Amino acid sequence: MQVQISYPELLAMEPRKRAHLINSVGGFKSVCLIGTADNEGNTNLAIFSSLVHIGANPPLICFIMRPDSVERHTLSNIVETGVYTINHINEKIYKQAHQTSARYAKSISEFDAAGLTKEYKNDFTAPFVKESTIQLAVEFRQRIDLSINNTTMVIGEIKELFYSSDCLNEDGYLDIEKAGTITCSGLDSYHTTKRLQRLDYAKP
């Protein structure tokens, strides 16, 4: 039976409950680990579920962060060094990935705290997650502060892309399901996927 939550009911909800609800209603989300370092090489790793592709030419990707959240080291490191990594999460590491959302002091690297392995490649100064099968090297492009609710949108350009060779289709589609990438819903639910179908380009 379909039921309804009205606006007054939404606003009257207990905040944590509303956070669960509103985080669920946007649908399944991209969930990934963002790796950064400060200029001293101290590393940080944080899970984000607000990643969105915003264009292919140039190849841009953005995410939204709450300034008061545990991810604040991510933002300061990105602004400080201009680079970060985006690492897909798979079934083998989703618990470790979730653990990076705990509120650690800046002196503690979430790589160590959560049990994930730092990986450095091609002189890129931000750390990748070795256990991730799809990894992006990203260069910071723009920060947009959203005055409507004091969140921040961080836009970056994809500079390099690492993936399993058997996952790239002829037409450029990267089979992230084959690569083991998972998705999430709400604040804490993780899901594997099963392809229904790829559909042809739609014409009237």
Added chain:
Amino acid sequence: MQVQISYPELLAMEPRKRAHLINSVGGFKSVCLIGTADNEGNTNLAIFSSLVHIGANPPLICFIMRPDSVERHTLSNIVETGVYTINHINEKIYKQAHQTSARYAKSISEFDAAGLTKEYKNDFTAPFVKESTIQLAVEFRQRIDLSINNTTMVIGEIKELFYSSDCLNEDGYLDIEKAGTITCSGLDSYHTTKRLQRLDYAKP
């Protein structure tokens, strides 16, 4: 075997191929149908895979649109009337949902062209998709033009929420997998999900 695509290789890719690739690397996406009408009541329905939750208090959700895309009627209708609906996609309607991405003239409603049913509720002037099990009534809040690549971010506030009564958990988490909501990857791949687990709030 892990392989690498460098920045020059990315830029040199055939544009359609790069679009497939860059749309894939951001991970699984929220995919939904956005329903609008103009002031004359002409309806429009378009599929979007760039939906992101940006905050729970107030309950805000945003999506990104390309101004040159088929979704342009969506934006003009939203600006004209100030309201729209967000409708989750399930296994029964993903083909119809995908079909709304075809480039129809403004005089043609994608509801009719794709074979989906308009539904009106509670004096809300934007049409819902009757076949969707989770539906949001949204009020337009802000438009942010992203100069970096001429896309537009549309921010709205969730005013009402419709869902199956058996999908809402005690803690506010809406079980969108149980509701049949699907996810997508790339430009054209649709996937059902299977829950691994909900995890506890992470503490150091």
